[in-house]
Amino acid sequence: MILNQFLLLAAILFCIGVYGVLARRNGIMVLMSVEIILNSVNINLVAFGAFRDHVAGEVFALFVIAVAAAEVGIGLAIVLLIYRNRRSIDLTEADLLKG
Amino acid sequence: MTPAGVLAASAASGDLFVAQNVFFGVIALVMIVSAIRCVTTRNVVHAALWLVLVLAGAAAQFILLGSEFVAVTQVLVYIGAIIVLFLFGIMLTKASMGDDDSVAGEKRLMAGLVAVLLAVVMGIALVDSYSDTRVVIDEPQRFAAVSDAIFSQYIVAFEAVSVLLLAALIGAIVVARKE
Numbered sequence: 001m002i003l004n005q006f007l008l009l010a011a012i013l014f015c016i017g018v019y020g021v022l023a024r025r026n027g028i029m030v031l032m033s034v035e036i037i038l039n040s041v042n043i044n045l046v047a048f049g050a051f052r053d054h055v056a057g058e059v060f061a062l063f064v065i066a067v068a069a070a071e072v073g074i075g076l077a078i079v080l081l082i083y084r085n086r087r088s089i090d091l092t093e094a095d096l097l098k099g
Numbered sequence: 100m101t102p103a104g105v106l107a108a109s110a111a112s113g114d115l116f117v118a119q120n121v122f123f124g125v126i127a128l129v130m131i132v133s134a135i136r137c138v139t140t141r142n143v144v145h146a147a148l149w150l151v152l153v154l155a156g157a158a159a160q161f162i163l164l165g166s167e168f169v170a171v172t173q174v175l176v177y178i179g180a181i182i183v184l185f186l187f188g189i190m191l192t193k194a195s196m197g198d199d200d201s202v203a204g205e206k207r208l209m210a211g212l213v214a215v216l217l218a219v220v221m222g223i224a225l226v227d228s229y230s231d232t233r234v235v236i237d238e239p240q241r242f243a244a245v246s247d248a249i250f251s252q253y254i255v256a257f258e259a260v261s262v263l264l265l266a267a268l269i270g271a272i273v274v275a276r277k278e
Contacts, residue, residue: 004232036134036153042169069264
């Protein structure tokens with residue numbers, strides 16, 4: 001297998017995730033797009049780990065999975081709080097700090 | 100050499116059409132289509148279900164790369180826990196159930212432009228740097244090697260992650276709790 005096929009797949013997934021983060025206004029959809037981005041990074045880490053024949057790639061992919069789980073927990077709690085205060089999770093409406 | 104000639108030469112040397120590459124292509128196609136559907140579909144519940152396909156495809160790619168432990172963790176943590184968390188989040192915020200009309204036109208254009216530009220830049224950089232680097236997987240990574248590395252070389256990072264998870268757990272409860 002060529003290393004580049006995995007790297008290009010990860011790059012495409014990363015760009016789709018970036019599109020989702022920028023285009024969606026629903027808070028939960030933004031969190032899902034961030035998950036796609038983190039997954040593409042994991043594919044990169046594991047591919048380089050296999051390429052170098054070193055366990056570091058896998059170890060850090062596991063760390064990324066753990067941090068992603070924490071991130072989703074906190075993110076959903078924040079989205080829930082926004083919904084409770086404003087009856088909407090449209091992120092363009094959450095602009096209290098905007099000058 | 101013409102592309103067809105390259106294809107024929109690779110096929111003759113049993114290079115391009117080995118089972119791994121065929122499976123890679125199929126899974127990659129499924130992942131890309133599901134990811135695009137996930138970020139463009141109007142129904143948020145459907146988006147979560149498309150996300151399951153992306154995550155399962157990533158697990159399959161990890162198996163292709165010979166690291167089953169990451170694949171199993173991916174299935175357990177992502178598909179088992181995070182998707183359920185997302186579905187609960189969708190159900191608890193009733194406003195987001197069903198149609199989501201927030202996919203605005205102008206924003207979508209700019210976001211698409213940014214994504215395409217990013218894809219072109221990264222694609223050129225990758226093709227330039229790794230165009231004929233090969234991954235050779237002669238045997239799957241052993242669990243023992245991974246756990247040895249976690250509990251010796253990366254023990255500080257491991258402990259930091261465990262403290263982070265605890266902090267996130269308490270933080271999520273405090274943030275989402277009713278007064």
